[in-house]
Amino acid sequence: xPISPPLNVGVGYGVVLGxxxxxxxxxxxxxxxxxxxxxxxxxxxxxxxxxxxxxxxxVASAVVSSWxxxxxxxxxxxxxxxxxxxxxFWYASGATVQILLFATLAIELKRKAxxxxxxxxIIRARxxxxxxxxxxxxxxxxxxxxxxxxxxxxxxxxxxLTGMPTAAACFLLPVGVVMYTIAGGIKATFLTDYVHxxxxxxxxxxxxFTAYATNVNLGSPGKVYDLLVQAASSHPVDxxxxxxxxxxxxxxxxxxxxxxxxxxxxTVFMDNGYYNKAIAASPVHALPGxxxxxxxxxxxxxxxxxxxxxxxxxxxxxxxxxxxxxRMANDDVTAGxxxxxxxVALLGKGGAVATLLLVFMAVTSASSSEYIxxxxxxxYDIYQTYFNPQASGKxxxxxxxxxxxxxxxxxxxxxxxxxxxxxxMGYLYLMMGVIISSAVLPATLTLMWSKQNLxxxxxxxxxxxxxxxxxxxxxxxxxxxxxxVASTGSNNPMLVGNVVALLSPLIFVPVLTYAFxxxxxxxxxxxxxxxxxxxxxxxxxxxxxxxxxxxxxxxxGRSEEEVRKLNRAAKIARTLTEFLTIALxxxxxxxxxGTGYIFSKKFFTGWxxxxxxxxxxxxxxVGLFPLWEGRHSMARxxxxxxxxxxxxxxxxxxxxxxxxxxxxxxxxxxxxxxxNVVQKET
Numbered sequence: 001x002p003i004s005p006p007l008n009v010g011v012g013y014g015v016v017l018g019x020x021x022x023x024x025x026x027x028x029x030x031x032x033x034x035x036x037x038x039x040x041x042x043x044x045x046x047x048x049x050x051x052x053x054x055x056x057x058x059v060a061s062a063v064v065s066s067w068x069x070x071x072x073x074x075x076x077x078x079x080x081x082x083x084x085x086x087x088x089f090w091y092a093s094g095a096t097v098q099i100l101l102f103a104t105l106a107i108e109l110k111r112k113a114x115x116x117x118x119x120x121x122i123i124r125a126r127x128x129x130x131x132x133x134x135x136x137x138x139x140x141x142x143x144x145x146x147x148x149x150x151x152x153x154x155x156x157x158x159x160x161l162t163g164m165p166t167a168a169a170c171f172l173l174p175v176g177v178v179m180y181t182i183a184g185g186i187k188a189t190f191l192t193d194y195v196h197x198x199x200x201x202x203x204x205x206x207x208x209f210t211a212y213a214t215n216v217n218l219g220s221p222g223k224v225y226d227l228l229v230q231a232a233s234s235h236p237v238d239x240x241x242x243x244x245x246x247x248x249x250x251x252x253x254x255x256x257x258x259x260x261x262x263x264x265x266x267t268v269f270m271d272n273g274y275y276n277k278a279i280a281a282s283p284v285h286a287l288p289g290x291x292x293x294x295x296x297x298x299x300x301x302x303x304x305x306x307x308x309x310x311x312x313x314x315x316x317x318x319x320x321x322x323x324x325x326x327r328m329a330n331d332d333v334t335a336g337x338x339x340x341x342x343x344v345a346l347l348g349k350g351g352a353v354a355t356l357l358l359v360f361m362a363v364t365s366a367s368s369s370e371y372i373x374x375x376x377x378x379x380y381d382i383y384q385t386y387f388n389p390q391a392s393g394k395x396x397x398x399x400x401x402x403x404x405x406x407x408x409x410x411x412x413x414x415x416x417x418x419x420x421x422x423x424x425m426g427y428l429y430l431m432m433g434v435i436i437s438s439a440v441l442p443a444t445l446t447l448m449w450s451k452q453n454l455x456x457x458x459x460x461x462x463x464x465x466x467x468x469x470x471x472x473x474x475x476x477x478x479x480x481x482x483x484x485v486a487s488t489g490s491n492n493p494m495l496v497g498n499v500v501a502l503l504s505p506l507i508f509v510p511v512l513t514y515a516f517x518x519x520x521x522x523x524x525x526x527x528x529x530x531x532x533x534x535x536x537x538x539x540x541x542x543x544x545x546x547x548x549x550x551x552x553x554x555x556x557g558r559s560e561e562e563v564r565k566l567n568r569a570a571k572i573a574r575t576l577t578e579f580l581t582i583a584l585x586x587x588x589x590x591x592x593x594g595t596g597y598i599f600s601k602k603f604f605t606g607w608x609x610x611x612x613x614x615x616x617x618x619x620x621x622v623g624l625f626p627l628w629e630g631r632h633s634m635a636r637x638x639x640x641x642x643x644x645x646x647x648x649x650x651x652x653x654x655x656x657x658x659x660x661x662x663x664x665x666x667x668x669x670x671x672x673x674x675x676n677v678v679q680k681e682t
Contacts, residue, residue: 379400
């Protein structure tokens with residue numbers, strides 16, 4: 001049943017455009033400050049890699065922000081509404097392990113290809129043109145699916161809450177993101193990711209404490225528990241133990257769990273955005289950054305969905321719920337409207353505004369990462385590789401800016417088209433693994449196994465995609481007798497397609513490798529990937545190239561101490577990530593699933609309390625810790641601003657140096673004390 005939007009359409013335009021321009025202005029100002037006081041000139045290397053000097057706290061917040069899609073908040077709340085307490089956990093655990101396991105790949109990338117800009121550069125360095133083209137297609141399909149999912153989910157919520165036309169939302173949501181991405185490159189995405197993450201955490205805390213402490217209709221975990229028991233007696237969940245919403249034993253929830261795991265392997269391991277963050281990280285900070293980011297992210301969908309999805313179930317028999325006296329329509333659940341409806345029921349118009357801000361932050365932070373990822377692919381893997389191998393740094397950064405704009409416009413149009421043909425965020429979320437997951441294993445083995453050969457890496461993704469499409473569509477036809485959005489979007493066809501996509505390369509890769517002969521690769525061509533030539537950009541900015549963060553270390557090369565630390569981190573990464581994966585997928589949930597345990601009121605209260613405590617830990621890791629790590633840079637910047645305001649010249653001169661721990665220190669001479677000013681006052 002359609003509802004009237006709780007907010008005026010002007011609020012929608014104000015948030016989408018107003019906040020977008022505010023972030024853009026903030027990043028333009030920040031970019032100027034970083035250039036003046038930290039020598040962070042926007043070279044092609046800085047635009048794409050942030051000088052490879054980002055520390056673990058900022059990496060963690062960027063991982064959390066990039067992985068907090070609109071789907072993270074909307075889809076997780078939808079599965080909580082459908083399957084009960086199991087849904088949020090299956091969503092969170094099924095999408096956390098990929099980030100944890102990716103930490104191992106991030107370390108291998110830092111060890112074997114220290115100067116790479118994109119993962120596709122590594123593919124080409126090892127296998128040549130044909131494999132490069134195959135993985136460029138799969139990489140772009142991944143970015144297109146993720147961006148479309150962000151825009152379709154975000155625009156649906158903006159429309160539901162404000163009445164803004166969906167097409168307008170699809171085209172306007174990216175405007176501010178494009179502006180600040182062009183202004184600051186990947187460093188801008190790291191900094192705005194931090195702000196977005198903090199705001200998302202604050203809003204989730206508001207929702208949780210409202211539902212479980214202060215709301216007049218709920219107000220405690222015990223009250224929510226009682227209403228969930230009533231809901232199960234009125235409309236029990238088919239396939240759940242006792243029909244209850246308060247059990248981990250859920251047949252449909254478990255199917256979603258498998259689909260979720262498979263699909264998210266594709267969207268992490270095939271999304272150049274995650275490789276970009278690994279490349280941008282200081283070598284010794286990649287592992288802790290990804291592990292902290294993964295564990296911190298877990299609490300966001302778990303607590304958000306446990307709060308909002310279950311609140312929707314508890315309140316839909318109350319006249320404060322937007323669809324009262326009817327239950328939510330299945331199409332509305334699939335479109336991601338559980339969270340906005342629950343927020344309106346909990347907080348009225350204030351809840352609608354909070355949800356609008358929440359979704360805006362989720363969409364824009366994740367989409368900025370996608371724009372940088374696609375821009376890097378087009379700039380380095382297509383333009384420089386096939387059209388202009390001798391391109392200067394200035395030409396590369398101009399092309400990167402142009403590709404950001406073109407991609408944003410194209411995906412806004414594509415997402416609008418999906419809306420008009422009835423393809424929603426939920427459908428894209430379930431389908432993405434079918435399309436892209438067949439490339440996960442060959443991509444991973446590119447960095448992890450020296451024997452995988454050219455034939456295996458080229459053919460196994462294509463054969464896997466063919467098999468997954470056949471399995472997906474045949475299952476839909478067999479189960480429903482037709483091929484439609486409804487039949488192909490149901491759980492069983494999606495399950496077959498996703499599993500076949502991820503697992504079929506387990507057969508294709510070894511068979512093709514040993515049938516045509518193993519490669520026995522020595523990793524030398526990866527290490528030979530060169531940096532872009534940014535000297536002219538540095539000269540135009542009147543900054544010594546060695547002052548730019550990361551440039552001096554790249555010129556000097558890697559120390560034996562750094563190599564030793566990376567080798568040690570690789571061993572730690574394998575052990576730690578394997579343990580955490582087993583803990584989240586097996587040791588924690590499976591005993592409760594196997595026994596069919598139905599939560600008691602005390603157990604449910606403890607479940608919610610653990611979620612809130614975990615989110616506090618997340619807030620420390622991605623909210624406070626980055627400030628502590630960056631305290632020296634912030635103090636230096638503040639001193640420079642004070643000197644400028646007092647009439648002295650506070651621009652940086654001297655040397656920015658990265659120590660063995662990856663943190664940046666500065667040997668600085670203030671410009672008024674030295675005759676050799678390498679950066680002119682502006």
